[in-house]
Amino acid sequence: xxxxxxxxxxxxxxxxxxxxxxxxxxxxxxxxxxxxxxxxxxxxxxxxxxxxxxxxxxxxxxxxxxxxxxxxxxxxxxxxxxxxxxxxxxxxxxxxxxxxxxxxxxxxxxxxxxxxxxxxxxxxxxxxxxxxxxxxxxxxxxxxxxxxxxxxxxx
Numbered sequence: 525x526x527x528x529x530x531x532x533x534x535x536x537x538x539x540x541x542x543x544x545x546x547x548x549x550x551x552x553x554x555x556x557x558x559x560x561x562x563x564x565x566x567x568x569x570x571x572x573x574x575x576x577x578x579x580x581x582x583x584x585x586x587x588x589x590x591x592x593x594x595x596x597x598x599x600x601x602x603x604x605x606x607x608x609x610x611x612x613x614x615x616x617x618x619x620x621x622x623x624x625x626x627x628x629x630x631x632x633x634x635x636x637x638x639x640x641x642x643x644x645x646x647x648x649x650x651x652x653x654x655x656x657x658x659x660x661x662x663x664x665x666x667x668x669x670x671x672x673x674x675x676x677x678x679x
Contacts, residue, residue, distance in 0.1 A: 526666040531659055536608040539598045540568040540576060541590060541629075546613035547572060551579045553613075553644050558582065560651045567601070569594035595625040599632045608662075609639040611647055637664050 538561075542550040550572065554561060558580050566584045568576055573586035588594040601607045610633050614626065633640045641647045650656065 527663040528666050530605070530662045530664050532608045532655075532662050534563075534658055536564045536656065537606060538564050538566055538609045538611060539601065539607050540566060540572060540584075540611045541595065541598065542572045542613040543590075543615035543618065545615045545618055547575055549644065550611075550613045551575055553647055554580050554582075557647075557651050560656065563657070567598070567607070569598070590625070593625075595629045599625075599629045602629075602632050602636050602638055605636075607638060609641075609650070611641050611650075613644075613647075614642055635665075637662055 540550070540554075554576055561580065562582055566576070566582060567573070567587060568584050569587055570589035570592070572590075573584040576582065577584045577586070587597045598607065598610070602610070610629075612630070630640065639650060641650050
C-alpha cells in the first residue's frame, strides 16, 4: 500500500469523548493538563464538552451527545481530515447502547492513522511527547490508490 504524508500542525485538533463512568476521571485529567490543552483546538461530545468547558474554562466545540450521534460526528471529522487526535476515556466494564457507534469511531481513527488514547496513562504519555508541541508527519494510507486497484474493496 502507498502512503501519503500528512503534517499535523503544532496546534492539534483534538476530539474528546468520555463514557458516563469515566467523565469525572477525564475532567480531573484535563484539569491537570489544562495549560497543554489550551494550546490546541478542542471538540467533544455534548455532555463531556460541557463538563470540560465548565471545569477547565477552556473553549470546546460541543457536538451532539455520543448516543445521539456525537461519536459519528467525530468519526466524520476524522475521515474529512479535520482531527489529529482522539482522547476517548471509554468504560470497558459497562455495556453501551451505542456500542456499534463507538466501535465505528475507533475503527475510523485507525483507518486514518490518527493518535488515539483511551485512558489516563496513555493520555499522560501523549501530552508528554515532544510531538505534541511541534509538527508531526503522519503516514496515511492512500485509499484512492487501493480503490483504483481493488474496487470494490475486498476483505
